[in-house]
Amino acid sequence: MLIKAPKGTKDILPGQSPKWQYVENTFRDLCGRYGIEEIRTPVFEHTELFQRGVGDTTDIVQKEMYIFEDHAGRSIALKPEGTAGVVRSYIENKIYADVKPAKFCYVIPCFRYEKPQAGRLREFHQLGVEIFGAGDMTADAEVISLAMDFFEELGVGDLELRINSIGCPACRAEYRKALQDFLKPHYEEFCDTCKSRFERNPMRILDCKNPHCNELAEGAPRMIDYLCDDCRSSFEELKENLGALGIAYTVDPGIVRGLDYYTKTAFEIVTNTIGAQGTVCGGGRYDHLVEELGGPATEGVGFGLGIERLLIVMEACGAPMPEKEQVDLFVAFLGDEGRKRAQSIVHDLRKKGMHAMLDVAARNIKGQFKYADRIGARFTAVIGDDEIARGEITLKDMRTSQQRQITLDELGAVLAAAKNEETAQNAETSVTAEAAGVRQGE
């Protein structure tokens, strides 16, 4: 137990981290082009923030939060999602006094006490975006567009954008009542889960997988038909905006976000390639959250995107992944003096931006070469008494096995040339693959 990571958590080992860095950097870079800046807020907040923000009746708050008391008796919760913390910071730091809209992005761990399964962990990571103070649907479209651009840049295809409007508190209450009235006569006939949904979340009954429930729900009123004038025209505007951006979507009346704060726009980006947990990105509008948490009335839109799920999708659809950094030079040495020279050569090259290595495990020359091979060194240099006497080093090309004597002054140029050739080749292959829409193996 001592050396077992807690249930539902995973180490991100060195072999994986280049992928994470790639994904995160791509995200930050893209956000930069959208004029969105990164915000970093604490991993834990007062429990009450989530109770008020996410909603007291939601599953997330009721049974999935990691809550503990600190030494002064405050109730603290690990972030189960990203929006509430950003809203809190927005209000606390009076960012509403700055230019609007205020746009934020973040990369955070989230924690939910759930039973782990494919694509679902207790600690997982989200990329997120929030825009405050923009009530127009162009903001919603921009947020969705960013998410779609992100997937496209990563080479992820086969995704479906589903949108819906879940109305505002006023029209939603009316709809809920109409739906319950419609379903009530058949209450006894529904499956057990649907019965439990009846009070808690009647909208969920509409996408029950039980065929009989489907029959019973046929002809049920739809949220879209109960939208008030404002919500209805907003939804039309959203579709128009998406059309203008050339973003394909399907209207899915079944989308009901599990967080109470959403209003109007709700959307999901799903894939069917990674198992049951196919929602890679989910978001929407939350026009009352800032006010609800004690700030001035301010509209909001945003999304959260699961990094673990994203990585699984990328793997599944063969999206290009970064390769391990090439070791430009390994310096093998013989003798004490050789070691000193090797250390200094390596140190010098590193300062110049080269990936240079030497043995620090006291291996003999053969072992050093073996090690150089294992770590994939492009070149291996040898420095021993012979080389010191000649004032040169032996440089071996590990691919061709050719060796030659060169001076230290020449070394830098040789390595740089090989490195350039390498990157030029990589660039060529990836561009070709992209242009042809070809899948590139890992």
Added chain:
RNA sequence: GUGGGUGUCGUCAAGUGGUUAAGACCCAGGGUUGUGGCUCCUGUAUACGUGAGUUCGAAUCUCACCAUCCACCCCA
């Protein structure tokens, strides 16, 4: 929380009641003098998830627990 699958060395994987539990990969060292990848040799290891039970005897049968995977639920 509810179901189902799985649990033998770091990894993959034989073994289905009976001597010291195969093998492969990996890792480390070596095949005489300062050189990798292939090949050959050698070596390392608290491997039968844990605990009870059945039995003369259990990795092999039973039960419980734990872990893990998948699904429901919910969501990223």
